Amino acid sequence: MNHRDRARGCLLGLAAGDALGAPAENMTPEQITARWGRLTEIEGGGTDDTEYTIFAASLLLRHGHALTPADVAAAYRSEIIPLMTGPMRGAGFSELGTVQALRRGLEPPLTGRVHAHGWSDGLAMRAAPYGIFCPGDPAEAARLVEQDGLVSGDGEGILGGRAVAGAVAAAMAGARPGEVADAALAVIPADSWTARAIARVREVLGDISGTAGQGTTGNGTTGQGTAGDGIPGDLGRRLHDAVVVRHYPWTDVAPEAVALALAAFLAGEGDVEASVTFGVGLGRDADTIGAIAGAMAGAFQGEAGVPRRWAERIGPATGKCLPAVKGRHVLDVADELAKGR
Amino acid sequence: MSGDRIRGAFIGLAIGDAAGWPAARHRSALHAPWSRRLHRELDLFAEEHRITTLPVPFALNQPTAPLALGPSDDAEWLAWTVLTLRRPRAEAFRELAGREDVRARISVASALDNLAKGVEPPASGHDNPHFFDDAAAIRAVAFGAAGLDPTDDARVTNAGDGVLGARAVAAAIAAAVGGAPVSDAVEAALAVLPEDTAIGHNARLAVQAGRKAGEAFGAVPALDAALLDHVYSYAVGAAQTVPIALALAEASGGAVGPAVSAAACLAATADSAPALAGAITGACGGYGAIPEGWIAPVRTLAGCCLPELAGRDLLELTEGLT
Numbered sequence: 001m002n003h004r005d006r007a008r009g010c011l012l013g014l015a016a017g018d019a020l021g022a023p024a025e026n027m028t029p030e031q032i033t034a035r036w037g038r039l040t041e042i043e044g045g046g047t048d049d050t051e052y053t054i055f056a057a058s059l060l061l062r063h064g065h066a067l068t069p070a071d072v073a074a075a076y077r078s079e080i081i082p083l084m085t086g087p088m089r090g091a092g093f094s095e096l097g098t099v100q101a102l103r104r105g106l107e108p109p110l111t112g113r114v115h116a117h118g119w120s121d122g123l124a125m126r127a128a129p130y131g132i133f134c135p136g137d138p139a140e141a142a143r144l145v146e147q148d149g150l151v152s153g154d155g156e157g158i159l160g161g162r163a164v165a166g167a168v169a170a171a172m173a174g175a176r177p178g179e180v181a182d183a184a185l186a187v188i189p190a191d192s193w194t195a196r197a198i199a200r201v202r203e204v205l206g207d208i209s210g211t212a213g214q215g216t217t218g219n220g221t222t223g224q225g226t227a228g229d230g231i232p233g234d235l236g237r238r239l240h241d242a243v244v245v246r247h248y249p250w251t252d253v254a255p256e257a258v259a260l261a262l263a264a265f266l267a268g269e270g271d272v273e274a275s276v277t278f279g280v281g282l283g284r285d286a287d288t289i290g291a292i293a294g295a296m297a298g299a300f301q302g303e304a305g306v307p308r309r310w311a312e313r314i315g316p317a318t319g320k321c322l323p324a325v326k327g328r329h330v331l332d333v334a335d336e337l338a339k340g341r
Numbered sequence: 342m343s344g345d346r347i348r349g350a351f352i353g354l355a356i357g358d359a360a361g362w363p364a365a366r367h368r369s370a371l372h373a374p375w376s377r378r379l380h381r382e383l384d385l386f387a388e389e390h391r392i393t394t395l396p397v398p399f400a401l402n403q404p405t406a407p408l409a410l411g412p413s414d415d416a417e418w419l420a421w422t423v424l425t426l427r428r429p430r431a432e433a434f435r436e437l438a439g440r441e442d443v444r445a446r447i448s449v450a451s452a453l454d455n456l457a458k459g460v461e462p463p464a465s466g467h468d469n470p471h472f473f474d475d476a477a478a479i480r481a482v483a484f485g486a487a488g489l490d491p492t493d494d495a496r497v498t499n500a501g502d503g504v505l506g507a508r509a510v511a512a513a514i515a516a517a518v519g520g521a522p523v524s525d526a527v528e529a530a531l532a533v534l535p536e537d538t539a540i541g542h543n544a545r546l547a548v549q550a551g552r553k554a555g556e557a558f559g560a561v562p563a564l565d566a567a568l569l570d571h572v573y574s575y576a577v578g579a580a581q582t583v584p585i586a587l588a589l590a591e592a593s594g595g596a597v598g599p600a601v602s603a604a605a606c607l608a609a610t611a612d613s614a615p616a617l618a619g620a621i622t623g624a625c626g627g628y629g630a631i632p633e634g635w636i637a638p639v640r641t642l643a644g645c646c647l648p649e650l651a652g653r654d655l656l657e658l659t660e661g662l663t
Contacts, residue, residue, distance in 0.1 A: 093573050100570040113539040114580065116473055116573045155501065193468035196460075247450035248470040250574070255468065 013298025017290030021280035029236030090321030094120035118154025123161030131168025138166030142187035160254030171299035197259035261292035344663035353623015357615030367413035447471035485514025506579025517624035523595030547584035551592035557603035586617030595625030
């Protein structure tokens with residue numbers, strides 16, 4: 001499997017996870033199982049996850065390893081803010097909070113600190129291109145994604161981005177699922193919410209199967225459950241109990257979303273369909289969890305790992321969240337990233 | 342002298358707590374749940390019928406006393422802090438974990454869950470979606486009055502700007518209780534807030550806005566423009582409420598009335614900025630400077646967050662501190 005193949009699998013998996021998870025956002029695992037059994041068929045288009053990922057990739061293609069927070073802030077000011085004529089559709093609190101900070105004339109890192117949602121999973125959801133750009137070099141992927149994150153996030157939000165970029169960088173070099181999770185942990189401090197959340201989901205999965213996270217060939221025949229079944233037993237509930245903040249109504253908290261996405265990737269043993277359907281079955285920020293799990297699994301298995309029926313549903317971005325990326329297809333972006341590194 | 346200022350800080354906080362519009366909503370927790378359900382239905386009715394007449398907390402077949410002017414969450418959490426002040430903080434909080442009758446900010450509710458799961462401080466305050474809120478800053482009024490460091494307490498429920506907000510409030514209260522003029526109390530708070538943090542950046546912006554306006558009420562529009570992005574759903578961020586309180590305390594010359602009135606005008610932050618402004622200015626002017634008509638309505642706690650505190654006298658609780 002070559003680098004281009006993994007890059008295409010990564011972004012196709014991300015877009016498929018985003019689209020598959022969109023209708024399950026903010027639902028509980030029990031509600032999802034009651035409605036779909038296992039949610040396996042894409043119903044509509046993707047959301048902010050895919051469009052912000054394409055935007056992040058465009059930054060990398062322009063600036064490469066020299067990318068700085070000032071470059072990212074300049075791109076927000078020239079490509080996002082002027083095209084916002086009304087509501088900022090699909091944006092989370094962190095993106096609009098950042099735009100407001102930029103409009104006030106603040107510069108990074110304050111732009112990511114003065115709003116109250118530095119822990120947003122908005123960076124984690126768009127971190128995959130940084131991993132594609134740095135195959136086998138999780139530390140550099142994490143350093144690069146942080147340049148982006150310093151504009152819009154802070155603290156655990158940046159760590160969530162680092163973890164996903166590091167994980168994708170490892171998967172791009174053929175690391176097994178357990179090694180991918182190790183790579184995510186290696187680029188964030190052990191004394192962090194994100195690291196503790198990842199450790200807790202691994203503990204839950206370790207209880208289920210002594211080999212969980214060790215990985216197999218990722219040929220689509222393994223993984224937790226098959227299409228039609230919900231997430232097995234009470235696993236979804238146990239994963240929630242391990243990392244979900246009960247008394248908080250918003251679901252886009254990076255430590256939670258990143259840990260649940262990694263749990264899905266491990267439970268699915270790196271298989272795209274198994275990982276993504278498991279991830280979106282966890283609900284909460286289901287589109288982002290699906291997107292991150294899809295990016296890791298797609299990088300691990302390559303383009304052929306993404307079910308054809310899903311790939312056929314992924315068209316050019318509509319620009320409904322970010323008009324600047326309208327018309328761009330994730331596969332073209334993947335090809336450019338593969339060439340441009 | 343310091344006893345007068347401590348009483349001033351506590352009653353000032355209770356005045357600000359009572360003056361903000363959310364107080365009646367917190368106090369309506371003393372009513373039967375169905376009355377709050379009716380309130381939600383009236384909200385929906387207004388939305389569907391395009392009616393601009395907004396429902397206020399009401400008493401249908403319920404006692405009216407909870408809806409009279411009075412203190413709510415902030416005064417109760419301050420009282421709880423005084424009652425537990427000398428105990429290890431995680432131990433004091435752990436007793437609240439698992440209780441179903443406690444109402445608290447998101448940071449505190451999440452920290453209690455963390456403690457119940459075995460996540461200890463500082464992770465209990467750090468692995469917390471509302472680590473940045475001002476729950477600890479409110480409690481810090483007690484620590485400042487007692488001349489104690491609020492950090493260990495703050496770290497149970499908060500991190501980052503949430504802990505810095507507590508340190509800043511404790512510093513301002515300690516200075517004011519010690520007899521410093523309001524400008525020195527505000528400087529003492531600014532001195533513990535690094536400039537590269539949101540709370541440090543905002544505090545300096547806010548104080549500048551207050552100085553430019555020259556008085557508290559006149560600073561309201563500038564504070565709204567400079568500090569409130571109106572993006573997020575819960576406006577109890579320490580990086581907003583503490584700077585607003587510092588700016589209005591100074592711009593009012595340390596007078597409770599103008600500082601609290603102006604803070605109550607900023608609707609988004611009216612849950613806690615008036616209470617913090619009232620605490621700082623109350624400490625500066627002392628109990629003797631509190632407008633007399635406010636004392637009786639706000640000194641007795643309602644028990645809307647911590648039911649065991651219903652009927653407790655906030656002024657009596659200050660006696661242990663002096």
